[in-house]
Amino acid sequence: MNEKLDRRDFISNMSIAGVSLAIGMPQITFGTTTDSKPALLGGPRAHPASFPSWPIVERPEENALLEALRSKKWGRLNGRAVADFEDAYKNMSGAKHCLGLSSGTSALFTAMGALDIGPGDEVLIPVYTFVATYNVVVLNYALPRFVDTDIESFQIDANQIEKAITPQTKVIMPVHIGGSPADLDTILGLGNKNHIPIVEDACQAPMAEWRGKKAGTLGLTGAISFQSSKNLTSGEGGALLTNDEEFAESCYNFHNQGRHTSDPNDPYSPTRGTNLRLTEFQGSLLLAQMKRFPQQVEHRWENAAYLTSLFNEIPGIYPAKLYEGVTKSAYHLYMFRYDKKEFQDMDRSVFLKALAAEGIPCSGGYGMLNKEKYVTDLAKNKHYLKIYGEKTMNEWLEQNYCPQNDQLCEEAVWFSQTMLLGTRQDMEQIAQAIQKIRKYSGDLKKA
Numbered sequence: 001m002n003e004k005l006d007r008r009d010f011i012s013n014m015s016i017a018g019v020s021l022a023i024g025m026p027q028i029t030f031g032t033t034t035d036s037k038p039a040l041l042g043g044p045r046a047h048p049a050s051f052p053s054w055p056i057v058e059r060p061e062e063n064a065l066l067e068a069l070r071s072k073k074w075g076r077l078n079g080r081a082v083a084d085f086e087d088a089y090k091n092m093s094g095a096k097h098c099l100g101l102s103s104g105t106s107a108l109f110t111a112m113g114a115l116d117i118g119p120g121d122e123v124l125i126p127v128y129t130f131v132a133t134y135n136v137v138v139l140n141y142a143l144p145r146f147v148d149t150d151i152e153s154f155q156i157d158a159n160q161i162e163k164a165i166t167p168q169t170k171v172i173m174p175v176h177i178g179g180s181p182a183d184l185d186t187i188l189g190l191g192n193k194n195h196i197p198i199v200e201d202a203c204q205a206p207m208a209e210w211r212g213k214k215a216g217t218l219g220l221t222g223a224i225s226f227q228s229s230k231n232l233t234s235g236e237g238g239a240l241l242t243n244d245e246e247f248a249e250s251c252y253n254f255h256n257q258g259r260h261t262s263d264p265n266d267p268y269s270p271t272r273g274t275n276l277r278l279t280e281f282q283g284s285l286l287l288a289q290m291k292r293f294p295q296q297v298e299h300r301w302e303n304a305a306y307l308t309s310l311f312n313e314i315p316g317i318y319p320a321k322l323y324e325g326v327t328k329s330a331y332h333l334y335m336f337r338y339d340k341k342e343f344q345d346m347d348r349s350v351f352l353k354a355l356a357a358e359g360i361p362c363s364g365g366y367g368m369l370n371k372e373k374y375v376t377d378l379a380k381n382k383h384y385l386k387i388y389g390e391k392t393m394n395e396w397l398e399q400n401y402c403p404q405n406d407q408l409c410e411e412a413v414w415f416s417q418t419m420l421l422g423t424r425q426d427m428e429q430i431a432q433a434i435q436k437i438r439k440y441s442g443d444l445k446k447a
């Protein structure tokens with residue numbers, strides 16, 4: 001499997017990978033042990049079955065979509081489904097306000113819009129994230145400042161945030177990567193101390209918890225994504241959560257062309273905004289999927305805990321650490337580090353290939369975002385040069401250095417959330433596959 005396979009492609013190809021890898025395998029033996037040869041060397045696959053496919057489509061989804069279709073009210077300004085979904089999500093998350101949006105990116109963009117982030121402002125973001133976190137900053141011509149990664153948790157290194165704060169810092173945007181909350185005690189403390197709002201990118205973390213509160217509800221606001229790969233999905237879609245009434249109203253207006261209501265006779269004068277509304281089809285689908293969501297959250301959590309207990313027995317495999325006792329991950333991803341020293345110096349690329357051959361879809365996760373040409377070219381961007389000047393942009397480039405993240409990007413391995421919806425036996429077979437690969441790593445290196 002491609003080491004740098006995009007997370008979305010990786011998840012959508014997952015169930016196919018499980019099947020297609022079976023083709024050409026001479027023998028499929030259930031209950032393979034660590035004694036048998038790795039599949040890449042002609043042995044039986046450790047995981048012969050497929051993992052659950054995604055998304056789940058059953059009668060509730062079909063009924064919900066038909067109902068929305070037949071209602072002839074397809075937009076939120078005419079129908080009820082989006083508003084009902086917002087109410088349901090509000091209740092589930094404990095947030096005072098929930099606003100449905102067309103995507104997670106739209107949710108973050110709306111937060112930026114409501115906060116009036118623009119040229120000259122700086123936004124602190126983690127470097128280990130999906131490019132959308134970065135895009136919503138540069139789309140507003142604000143300056144993104146990367147903060148390095150804590151290699152043990154895969155989260156933003158909260159101890160490095162303070163030194164990145166300047167008088168221009170207008171937002172701190174932690175990302176709960178993989179669905180596990182970043183260190184919110186430290187981040188919220190810094191926000192309070194410096195009067196900087198915290199916008200949680202909780203796109204991967206619906207229903208994750210920090211000290212019993214849901215991720216996305218602890219900062220000023222939090223963005224959730226319902227894109228196809230996500231734990232709760234409507235193909236595309238997103239939401240913003242907040243407990244701040246005034247902010248909620250600004251976000252509503254921003255996503256609705258700056259208008260509070262669709263009534264043309266309303267005396268309210270519009271403000272700056274755009275159209276980022278969720279449709280009634282998406283709202284209906286989400287309402288249907290939400291019924292099984294809490295049970296799926298527990299299922300992923302239990303399997304992830306079991307997998308971690310199995311991985312703790314394997315030298316060289318280090319599961320991403322959770323902030324013990326205060327956090328509950330949504331497990332959008334199961335992430336771990338692969339230390340090749342414990343695998344006879346076998347490259348991660350061979351490890352990923354061997355694991356995929358065992359019937360275990362996997363990916364090497366994110367590349368080094370701060371080193372992407374698209375990102376480094378910002379220093380030469382004509383608008384940025386006009387707004388910030390050459391000196392600032394050159395300094396920005398020089399400070400764009402995240403050594404911990406560089407190391408993580410070379411060691412990370414990801415599994416998708418759908419694998420955690422499998423059985424305990426699936427988890428055991430994943431661990432067996434890795435044990436087997438480890439035992440034969442000398443041979444695999446040569447193959």
Ligand SMILES: Cc1ncc(COP(=O)(O)O)c(C=O)c1O
Nearest residue numbers: 103104105130132203225226227
């Ligand atoms: C961390 C992070 N932020 C933002 C987004 C953007 O969400 P969407 O794809 O719904 O626009 C995603 C989704 O992939 C994400 O993983």
